[in-house]
Amino acid sequence: MTVQSHPANDQGTTLREKVGEVEWQARVDLAAAYRLVAHFGWDELIFTHLTLRIPGPEHHFLINPLGLFFEEITASSLVKVDLDGQKVIESPYAVNPAGFTIHSAIHQGCEEAKAVLHVHTVAGTAVASQRDGLLPLTQDALTQWGDIAYHDYEGLALEEGEKARLVADMGTAHSMILRNHGLLTIGETIGEAFLRLFFLQRACEMQIAAQSGGAPLIMLDDAMGQRVFAQANSGFEKPAALNWAALLRKADRLDPTYKS
Numbered sequence: 001m002t003v004q005s006h007p008a009n010d011q012g013t014t015l016r017e018k019v020g021e022v023e024w025q026a027r028v029d030l031a032a033a034y035r036l037v038a039h040f041g042w043d044e045l046i047f048t049h050l051t052l053r054i055p056g057p058e059h060h061f062l063i064n065p066l067g068l069f070f071e072e073i074t075a076s077s078l079v080k081v082d083l084d085g086q087k088v089i090e091s092p093y094a095v096n097p098a099g100f101t102i103h104s105a106i107h108q109g110c111e112e113a114k115a116v117l118h119v120h121t122v123a124g125t126a127v128a129s130q131r132d133g134l135l136p137l138t139q140d141a142l143t144q145w146g147d148i149a150y151h152d153y154e155g156l157a158l159e160e161g162e163k164a165r166l167v168a169d170m171g172t173a174h175s176m177i178l179r180n181h182g183l184l185t186i187g188e189t190i191g192e193a194f195l196r197l198f199f200l201q202r203a204c205e206m207q208i209a210a211q212s213g214g215a216p217l218i219m220l221d222d223a224m225g226q227r228v229f230a231q232a233n234s235g236f237e238k239p240a241a242l243n244w245a246a247l248l249r250k251a252d253r254l255d256p257t258y259k260s
Contacts, residue, residue: 015076026062027078030115033050033115033194036247042201043119046069047099050064050115050117051103060080060081061103061104061107065078073258074258083108099157101159102118108167109167113186114188115187115189115194116193121204123201124182124183125181128183134148134200137203140200141203142220142232143199143203144175145229146229147233148176149170153181174196175196175200183204188237189237189244192237194244
């Protein structure tokens, strides 16, 4: 496996020195998220995207380099772009235009969307292809009850006009089911977005498994959904941070080269 490790310019300055510690930590977190998505089997070859906004007024964000598997991505190989899709720092890698369309729209239109995670998992896309979407079947589903938006399929996300519709459909939700397409979650941090994605993905897996059994299903009601959502999201930032710290330890055990 070939990865890019702390590239230096002609004066010998490493990327870490050039971007500073705040951006470098953001790069490490996002690279870890890519490795973890690969570990859980949520990746799809070199496609789909996870992005993280760099702190500051410019709305610059980091996105995966087109052509690398998620298991190959490192902090230094991530591409920094602006809202027009232009590279802010020179990179030998291209950016997938479909990924840029979705993520730039959400980053620009949803102030809370510092992290945006989008995947095409089998279970997630299966549920996204069902007319009624995610059903109130499990505790995992109810942890996000009332906080899931839906966006109808419009083909490959290449049209500029779809951006406004994505943002309008997202509204104030933190998770979105892209019909016939996949799953998307946002957060103030990578940890928040990742925890939402984990439970949304698990809920989809459980729904497909329950439906496959062929037995009558027990549907929970909206009142229970609201109750569980309130319980699960009270002080959500703390369990998200604890969970992300544990996930970083797992990423270190799997392969610490994501930090390079």
